[in-house]
Amino acid sequence: MKASMDDLYLFMLTVRHGGISAAATAHGLQRSKVSRRLQELEKALHCQLLIRTTRHIELTENGQLLYQHISQPLTDVNHAINLLESQQNSLQGVFRLASTASFIASPMFAEVLDAYSRQFPLVKLELLYLQKSVDLERENIDLQLLPNMAEIINLDYVQQTFLTSSNGLFASPEYLQQHTEPKSIAELQQHWLLASRYNATLLQEGTQLRLVSEDINIIQQMASLGQGIALLPNILMREFLQQGKLVQVLTDVNYSDIMMTLVYPSRRFLPEKTRAMVTLLRQKFADK
Incomplete structure (x- = not known):
């Protein structure tokens, strides 16, 4: 039978608190359970570790030897466990x-x-x-x-x-002043389009792409500067619509949601x- 790490820890606590009852009380354990586990530890190690008296305990020679070798390592292990639990549950x-x-x-x-x-x-x-x-x-x-x-x-x-957001087509007011606003998907092919790598696949074959980028922010800025009509998520364009930097076109055209x-x-x-x-x-x- 191998010695249990839990039992070794209970042994260390018992020594540090100067008794089985004190150790059990300090750590919310039943005295009978601590006593039983210490007996199991002695049985596993084939030697007596503690001399039990009415009020306190004494270490045997074997008990002193064991305590000297396990005290600090088990303390370090317990400290590490407490740190992990604290880190997992903390907001820092x-x-x-x-x-x-x-x-x-x-x-x-x-x-x-x-x-x-x-x-x-x-x-x-x-x-x-x-x-x-x-x-x-x-x-x-x-x-x-x-x-x-x-x-x-x-x-x-x-x-x-x-x-979940639908996609829409957006252009700057300046762009729409200089170019005829598209009224259909077919007319959209007469314009330069700006799209993300993901959204570009939603556009019809034959569409003229001026810019494909991973960065929707760049696409929005290029559209605001009048570089073409951009296919962008509606949810992220609300602020620019309110500021008048962009205007939505072909509002009745539906593209797959992102x-x-x-x-x-x-x-x-x-x-x-x-x-x-x-x-x-x-x-x-x-x-x-």
Whole structure:
């Protein structure tokens, strides 16, 4: 029979507290359980470790030898376990989030970051611009945000859709003053189009593409500067419509929706700092 690590730890606690009852009380355990486990430890080691009296305990020579060799290592192990539990449950440390550049650059995501930083000032945010799915555990990334068209490399990862948005066609007022506004998909082929790599596949064959970029922010800026008509997610263009920088055209044309997906390694072992970000994202983009 091998000695149990749990029993060795109980032995160390008993010595430190000067008795079985004191150790049991200090750690919320039953005295009878501690006593029984110490007996099992002695049985496993084939020697007596403690001399039990009514009020306290004494160590035998073997008990002293064992205590000298296990006291500090077990303390270090217990300290490490406590640190891990504290880190998992705390709202501090580093939170690493990966997403497409276009989503990170969006005003709505900036609002999420602002809310998160105000609520959890002890958490340091690290943002990574990644367009494709990566091994989150090996890369030490807490959360990744990806378009639904992206292939997740590890199907064991948790995937949750948190944003669904239709796509629309947008141009600047200046562009529409200089060019005839298209009234049909067929007329759209007379214009330069700007689109993301994902959205470009939604356009009709024969469309003239002036710009294809991973960065929706660049596409929006080019459209605002009059460089063409952009195919962009409606949800991210609201601010620019309100500011008059862009105008939506062909509003009756429907393109496939774009969805964003939350990806994280494990639902069971989800740290609180990650859970808090997931909650904020889902609240911010709910029913948009």
